[in-house]
Amino acid sequence: GCFVFKPNFKKRKISVPIEEYFNEGKNESEDSKLRFETYQMIWQQMKSETEQMQEELNKNLFDSLIKFLQKSxxxxxxxxxxxxxxxxxxxxxxxxxxxxxxxxxxxxxxxxxxxxxxxxxxxxxxxxxxxxxxxxxxxxxxxxxxxxxxxVDVESKEEEKDIQKKTHCSMDSLSSWYMNVTQKTDPGKPRKKRTSSQWxxxxxxxxxxxxxxxxxxxxxxxxxxxxxxxxxxxxxxxxxxxxxxxxxxxxxxxxxxxxxxxxxxxxxSCKEHLTTVIDKLLLTTQFPFKLSEKVLQILTSIFLYYDFSIQNFIKGLQLSLLEHFYSQPLSVLCCNLPEAKRRIHFLSDNQCENIRRLASFRRYVEKQATEKQVALLTNERFLKEETQSLLESLHVYHTNYFLVLRCLHQFTSSLPKYPLGRQIRELYCTCLEKNIWDSEEYASALQLLRMLAKDELMTILQKCFSVLKSSSEKHLGSTEKRIEELLAQLQSLDEVKEEEDASGSQSKGLQKTDLYHLQKSLLEMKELRRTGKKQTKFEVLREKVVNFIDCLVREYLLPPETQPLHEVVYFTAAHTLHEHLNAAPRMALHTALNNPYYYLKNEALKSEEGCIPNVTPDICIALNCTSSAAG
CATH class of the missing domain: 3.40.50.300 (P-loop containing nucleotide triphosphate hydrolases)
Structure with a gap:
């Protein structure tokens, strides 16, 4: 017989726009769509910058490989x-x-x-x-x-595939195929011009x-x-x-x-590649998004101690960017400065309250006069104007920060034993964490700098001058002039060895830097200071240079936490990133089966301890029943 079965009606799956996920569980997320669009824009810019950078890094390798292949x-x-x-x-x-x-x-x-x-x-x-x-x-x-x-000839592809099915694969058949392909000509059809070296x-x-x-x-x-x-x-x-x-x-x-x-x-080298990625994506004002010290430490630790993968590091950076725009309502202002100023005018009352709740903003308000405190806490218009000013100050802070950081790296990257690290990312992590001038490593670096020879000191100052000159934003114009003056003074020193009243400290100062001579010279310098012996012109000038860079560091390399509204651009949720990237499969399975709400975030799955909701997945119920029976 014939039997007719009516198919069950299947509900069509409704696709939810990705930006709608930004709304789930967030009461203060009226700007969720704009935040998501901003995230996409910044990520696309970062992605294209990364791809271009990787092409440039591989260019020399590929060029030499291609030359080898062409002449082989x-x-x-x-x-x-x-x-x-x-x-x-x-x-x-x-x-x-x-x-x-x-x-x-x-x-x-x-x-x-x-x-x-x-x-x-x-x-x-x-x-x-x-x-x-x-x-x-x-x-x-x-x-x-x-x-x-x-x-290349599409017409003959199918013919050759048929031949391949019939032919036993061997080197003889491969050779025959190659000879046929390279010698085959079709005089009836015009052929594209091909270079002899290629074809x-x-x-x-x-x-x-x-x-x-x-x-x-x-x-x-x-x-x-x-x-x-x-x-x-x-x-x-x-x-x-x-x-x-x-x-x-x-x-x-x-x-x-x-x-x-x-x-x-x-x-x-993988480490050099990582340093280049951090330099291009984080140590710049081109992208407003930044990482806190703990978050950056997690990403670099996974890279250095686990997989050495640049692709995974970039994925971790993308996850941090996504989490920042998802969890921080004020990340709507994490964009270029002109656009951020424009968006401030359209902030809602709720977003203004979010600004007032920021810990960095509260600290800023406490330092102001009483009248200004009242205006900041009650007047929305005044608050928006002040927010614009603070965001502009934050932009200037980052511009100066990265310039001085690069200058300090020029001074410390060649010191013996690298007290502040060999790579700029190591120095950056230290500066993010604390006041770097309070550390023993910084004091040690300054002592070693006071032992530099004249030619080394001039080379470093010239590199610093190039760093400052290459910047399009001239916030440190006086610093650039000061370095130029110091270089001129060093060049004007006589090349002839100066006479000294005491021992030959000048000759020690002009030696090439190595650890043994530096330690010996340091002891001699301490002795000279204790006995009050007169310094040479070069030693006085070298001391000026070291004090100058020390003043720059203390003025401009303040940790980001000291800046008002730093929460707008800095992602600090290191624990969230750690949960996503440092996988613990057994613990994750145990948590998912015992508390499915932890991952599904469905309110119907919330329950008190010992109770099992009706909507709990069957596998979770089975596990609970098994555990109860075993107990």
Whole structure:
């Protein structure tokens, strides 16, 4: 018989706009849509800046790689009969690309490299991973199938795929395919102009993304077979290596590695890459969003002690940005200064109260005269005008802060034992945390600065002058003039060694800086001060320079917590970030099953201890029943 079953009516899922999530559980979020749009705008700017920066960092590496690839098969293209060239043609050109242990970042690098090679060298670029090539058969199949996809002539793609299904994959078939492809011409159709270096006998570039993970037998067999067909199948290998070039000789015996003509290419250090990212995204007034010391410490700790991944660091930065705009209603003012001033005019009474509740603003009000305190707490118009002024002061604070921070880094980055850190991010974290001039490391750095030689001091001052001159905003104009004056005074000192009343402290001052001589000179200087001996002109001038930079630090490198309205631009919820990024799977599962409200944030799931709501998920009820029975 025939039976008719009516399908159950399924409710169509209603998609909720992402910005609506900003409203959930927030009573004071009338600007949620604007906050979300601001978040998207800032993140897109940060993302494009990051991509551009990564392209610039990879440019030198890719340029040298492309030069290597272009010259590798010049002998094959010329068909040289020279004995030396014939010997060289038996070796497979191989680029050992040392990328570091940050494996999660390798995919982006290989994607960019593939695009660069296809644009500049050859259309035949294949990328293989060890998990797809457990044996020689799968290796050749993957190689053949990807080469089919590299074909420029779309019309012949389907024909070749049919041929591939019928043909047994081997180096002979690959060689035959290559010869047919490169020699095939169609006189009936006009062809696009192609440069001879790119299209005349173009090499096949094979990228092994994770060379360490390939089995020794597969690598050995492929290299031996490929070297025998190199005269008809011009192959170039690129080994993606996470550890060290030594791994090549561990995986391959000498008889096999001698078939490779290896050249090593080193990518930028992960730590240097991190410093560049922080420098471009955080140590600038281009982006108003900033991280507190604890949040930045969490992100850098995960990077340095866990994965060395720049991509994960940037994702953590994106999460911090999203959390800031979600949890802080006043983040609506976290935008460029002219736009923030415009938005202040449209703040609601509720948002004005949010400003008054800020801890930094309350401290600011307490320092004002009584009349101004009353106006700030009762007059909305006066409050908005004062908020505009405070945001402008915060912008000027950041401009001066980053300039002085870079100048201080120029002074301290070359000191022995690096008392304030070697990278600018280390110095930045210290300055965010506390008054840096109260630390022992800062006092130690000043002592070492008082031992600098004349040429070193002049070099550092010239770098500081360049830093200040490169800034488009001239808030530190007098500082720039003062550095110029100090440089002129140093240059005017006589090159001839001055006579001294006591021991040769001048000669000590003009020595190249090293730890032993610095410690010895420091003891001598203390002794000279104790006995009241006269200082030379250079020593007096050097003392002026050190005191000058010390005054700059004390005036401009105040911690952000001292600035009114810093909460508008600084994300400080380190515990929230820690919960999201430092995963604890067992604890997370236990919490989710015992208290589903913690993650679902559904009011119906709220209950007193020992009670189970009716809407609780079945798995949570089953766990509670099991636990009760076991108890």
């Amino acid at each position: 098969h010049s002998g094959f293209q010329k068909n040289s009969r020279d004995w030396g060239c014939q010997i060289k043609l038996r070796e497979i050109p191989t680029a050992a690309l040392i990328l570091g242990v940050n494996v999660t970042d390798h995919e982006f690098t290989f994607r960019s490299l593939t695009e660069a090679v296809q644009n500049n060298v050859t259309p035949y670029v294949v990328s293989l991973q060890a998990r797809d090539c457990p044996d020689m058969k799968h290796f050749l199949q993957k190689l053949f199938s990807q080469l089919m996809d590299c074909r 005349q006998s173009p090499p096949v570039v094979l990228i092994l993304k994770d060379m360490e993970s390939f089995t020794t037998k597969v690598l050995q067999d492929f290299i031996i077979i490929s070297s025998q067909h190199l005269h008809e199948f011009p192959l170039i290998l690129i080994f993606g290596i996470a550890t060290s070039p030594v791994i090549i000789h561990r995986l391959l015996p000498h008889a096999v590695s001698s078939m490779l003509c290896i050249e090593i290419f080193q990518s930028l």
